[in-house]
Amino acid sequence: MGGIGKTTLAQLVYHDDEVKKNFDFQAWVCVSEEFDVIKVTKTIIETITSRSCKLTDLNLLQHDLKEKLARRKFFVVLDDSWNEDYDAWNSLLKPFQNGVKGSKILITTRSKKVASVVQTVPPHELSLLSHEDCWLVFSKHARLSTDSMQNTTLGKVGRNIVKKCNGLPLAAQALGSLLRGNSDVKYWNHILKSEIWEFSDDRIKVVPALRISYYYLPSCLKECFVYCSLYPKDHEFDKDELILLWMAENFLQPVGKKSMEEVGDEYFDELVARSFFQPHSTREKIFVMHDLVHDLAMIFGGDFYFRAEEVENTVEVDIKTRHLSHNAKGNYPMSKLLGVCDKVKHTRTFLEVNLDWGIPFNMENAPCILLSQLKYLRVLSFKCFPLDSLPDSIGELIHLRYLDLSKTYVVTLPESLGNLYNLQTLKLNGCSNLKILPAGMQNLVNLRHLDITGTCLHEMPKGMSKLKGLQFLSDYIVGKHEENKIKELGALANLHQSLSITKLENVVNSNEASEARMCDKDGINSLSLWWSVDKDENTVDSQIERDILDKLRPHSNLKELQIRGYRGTTLPDWLGHSSYHNITKVLMGGFLSGGFRNCCMLPSLGELPSLKHLKIKGFERLGIVGAEFYQNHDSCVETPFPMLETLWFESMPCWKEWRSLEFNAFPRLRKLTIWGCPMLTGDLPNHLPSLKYLDIRNCEQLSSCLPRAPAITKLCLLHSNNVRILELPPLLHELLIKGKNLVEAVVPAIKNTQLSCLTSLSISDCSSHILFPLSSIPASVKKLRISSCRNLEFQIEGQHDSLHILEISNSCDFDFTCYMKNV
Template sequence: MSDHLGGTRLRRTGDERPRSTSLVDEYSGFYGSGKDKQAILAQMCLGSESGSDRRFRVIPIVGMGGVGKTTLAQHIYNDEKVQNFFELKAWICVSDKFDELAITETLYKEISSESCEFKDLNMVQVKLRERISKKKFLLILDDVWNENYGKWDVLSRPFQVGAPGSTVIVTTRNVSVASIMRSVPDYHLDQLEHEEICSILAHHARGWQNFDAHTDFKETGEAIAKKCKGLPLAAKSLGGLLRTKKNPYQWKDVLDSKIWDLPTENNDILPALRLSYHHLPSHLKRLFAYCSIFPKDYEFDKHDLVLLWMAEGFLRPSETHNEMEDVGFQCFDELLSRSFFQRSKTGAESRFLIHDLVNDLAQHVAGRVCFRLDDKAESNVQHMRDSLLKARHSSFIRHEYDGSQRFEAFNIVRKLRTFLPLPVFKTPIWQDFYLTNQVIYDLLPQLHFLRVLSLSGYNILQLPNAIGNLKHLRYLNVSDTRIKQLPESVSKLYNLQTLLLRDCDRLIKLHANIGNLINLRHLDVAGTDKLQEMPLGLCKMASLQTLSKIVLGRGLKVNELRGLSNLRGALSIIRLHSVMDAQDGREANLTCKRGLEELEMVWSSDFDDSRNKMNEKEIIELLKPSTNLRRLEVKHYGGVEFPTWLGDPSFSQLAHISLSDCRHCTSLPSLGHLTSLKKLHISGIKGVKTVGNELCGVGWPHVGDAFPSLETLEFVDMVDWEEWSTNLSNE
């Protein structure tokens, strides 16, 4: 039984009970008595007056479409403890339109069992307040999309008069929705385990508990369950589609079909996922559709994706963010909060995945604009001719040997903007990949509209000079290749924003005219140990945000950094022993580069007579970084003491310090005041004979209060250390 008032639907008490007593029907075996339900019941503090300082609490249940948020809320709503704890209960399915008047009217009607004669919001809320005053209530707001705090504030005003312990449970796909309503932390609902999905699928397909006793269907059934990737709605819908299919061959057809090719009758997956897409702002729809270039199970890096979006021209500065990268990260976080992305389980903070069914959605909405070159497409070039003519963005999985035949499709796709090879999964890191010269020298120079070009990971030795004719190119990635230097024509790519040369272990120099790339924002040369020469003119690249390394000497001075005020992330300054004029350090102006979070300062490992201890001390003093620094490494420094800024309490975010082979220093810096310092590594400081309380810093009431966050302390190769007199216990 349901009522419809102004677009708001209310399901009356009792309607949400599962209609079957089966443990798998409506996923009740997994949500009805599982850890998710018990965790939320604990948050509700049943039978306890803890938290009685607030009149009501809001508990958001957050997760992607089809993961079972509503089902979990149903089992909580009908739980016996809940029935006995709350005096009043109501369930409202809010959906698209968050109409405060309609929701309040419906809520009043449910609680009072009578219609409300008023059509004024204030009057209706007065009547509602009278009904719930000093009563303990449970309200379920199911499927909420509203991100306007003002609307929620208006709706929730009557709830303030309820008795302590009153609870509002909100189900939503969007963390932003939860953030404006919650009074306790969000409860994020994860996908079910594979065995649980198998049980749901088997039950809805054939009424079985699982596939173990049905060998003809077991392999295909479990493969279909795997396709659901933990979404119970997908398992239930596919099970319903399989109910009329009596033999394993028909099941195989379902397995081989894309989710969009399946019959729409009794198939709730498509509308459930499309609803999430429908609610996206238009600018996010384009960014999400572009993600269809990633194959299923592909783990991508957040920063890489933002650079690709930027290169394609999808990002523009906004009122709140001047930099395109900041806009990109904001958009990424919005898509993440709406469950379009999932965090990788590897633990890496910047690594993410897209659920297989969401990946299908991305392909569906992208249409023919995005083209993934796979084995099927390679053998079907002529059949796909019309589709290829409309393709603009393409990706493919690298093979060990990629010959010209594999890329026949690209002879048709002449307006291609994206040429993006992706890593091969589960291959040894020493695997070599080879790309035919016909692609590099003949095909790529003909793709005049390219914005994104990557040859990362291929065993290539050089790029053709014709690469400089790709005037629209904004992103060039030749990381992890064997090139020794770029062709001089690269300096004519005036629109280039991103140049990635990471882990090019044979790269020896950058061309003198590289400074002409005044629109370059990211230059990554990390892992290029043989790079001995960087050109003058870096200071002209005022837009540069990423400069992973600068190699000084041969005319290049550290004061080239003076104009690079937008630098972010990590910076290594190599060959600092070549700095003769200490004032160059002052002109580098590191203190004002507030975006730098990691800094490595490296001198020569050769401590010969040419080294000037006093000069090096003055230089490191003038190279004081911003107090936003999180990580600092100092290697082969030749001064007799560390700079005075090292250990200053203003570096409150510094979490990792490594001091290695600073052999002339006779004492350690005072670091105990660094409240965030977690890891301290000290090695090869051979001039230190005694370590005293100066390491902890002066001014502490108790020496034992120093290093409040320290987790790891390492001393290595301290050959002349004779005495340890630091007392780290409270006095």
């Protein structure tokens, strides 16, 4: 049964802290009615790696997944499964046989036959809620305390409403959300006695409680909700993208001085509050819609919305259709859809959904046909089309407000694009072949969102300052010509969210930088400033560079700051100033050649009161990290870095000393990473009370003891052979050691320390002769890996009950791997 709580129960298990501790990784995949082995396999790989997977061959995908599952204990949820084909399931589950014993796959389904096909243990069947439990769900979402509703008229009416939910939690949740915060007894009685409860139609199999929830939506929210019927079930909705689509369709009604985007944000939040959307299990700002709620949207979309998905579908395109979508993963051929476009010439929307980037598409002329027939489009998405050019006829779509060409192969865009005076949103995200934008871009006076992330533009087109309505601009590439220099940013006063300014080497002096008026842009919360690699960097005037960065000072509302490739020797005073009370993340340096090659001093970042994450990379001339890092010499900060949780130093070849001084710094630091600092010799901060993860790599001269950090659970020491290990932290869960001296020090420490929490131990790269009996390993260890320790004398005797993985490679004169309990 739908809406009974299968997914909710699976989510509780998935996010449970104890469950997380027992698995190497977790993955959540929504399978849905469209059972695609390739798609599901790709999703699992992407969840494991946190990267896009471009493989399309099933054999290659399964081999890749098998490799990633090897020697790992996993927990995977396959949610909302419908397919009853044994062979298909057998194909999907093959790679999972490579995991460690104890791995789990949890499947939710409405079908008993699916359960019988896949089960290895008896299924857990959910039943309808009792009246009392249903009442608790209703009360929670109505946000009226149970006590205040006991034995009151309101409470009695509420309980009668709950009876009509028939024990279905989704219905109780929807009605509770509908009545949230409303204590008007008359209104509650009106809901209770609504004739919609009695409405009956065999064609409309929707829970009455959901129909009522829709009926009492404000009209502005109804059309926003029904618009979602253009997407298939289990679609993952991006909140920001959906708001832009609503705006293009003119669904958002202005309220006072609020922008349309702000109104859209309120609309979306209200639909979430009323349980029409639910937050994604693992991804921020992504939402899903329950199947029954999606059915509701489909019903009320009627003839005005058509989703071309199944060719067998008895529903045909109606002349009244105004919104079209095509599901590339369905069985409805594009050729069939194009054949009926002349029937629906007044269509406002064409969306291609579920087309994967790089998948072959057999209708190369589809864009030309669509543009010639659908002249009244407001929304057009060719996202992921194998499109290398856009027809000139795009300029004839004068009503167009939303155009998405993301992840296409376009190299240039036609000049006719400048005729789209009503265009509000232009998405070019991931168009890696795109080198230049049309000169007529300055004519798009109604443009509000321009996303050019992932393009390779050489510079911005001229006259960007004329686009005064821009709310979002992902990147600005500074040019050398008068009409595309950085001063063009000055007129764009309404920019919000994130902005990246690149090719800052084209800024000649501080006067140019000040004309960008960055300090006035109070809507920017994330700012990236990039200088490109300059072969003549030695000729750079350091003072001019400092003055330019000084004039690029952002507004104090900033939350995230990233600077790469800065060429000066010193930094301006605003970096690290306590007035930036909202900054939570700072990245200085970055990719290859993105560091601070000339800078020899860090700013006073310890004064940022909200800073949580700090990464410093590529300061090639920095020799000492001292008092200036913690506070300005005129300051009297008692606790530097009061909120910092992660601190990362990397690629600093001249750094020799870290002067921690007498500060109560880093009270909340959880993770400290130091990579590639070969000259560092001095002490680390001696007391880090909240530190849980310490990772030191390729710091050959570092001779410090480990910090006093009683909370450490993970320790990685790689090729940092002089680090002194006097004792190991007692709460250690994971220990990774690489290098001769380190192994020599750690093995005795393991023997002599009570490490009752240690579950994973890995040691490698040691040529010394060391005796290491299995009996000396803590009983809690589940994974033991030994590699490149040729003279290690490893003695296996008896049983080690908790050990799941024992892997020995290029060590002890033999190689083997065991994946079993009771090795």
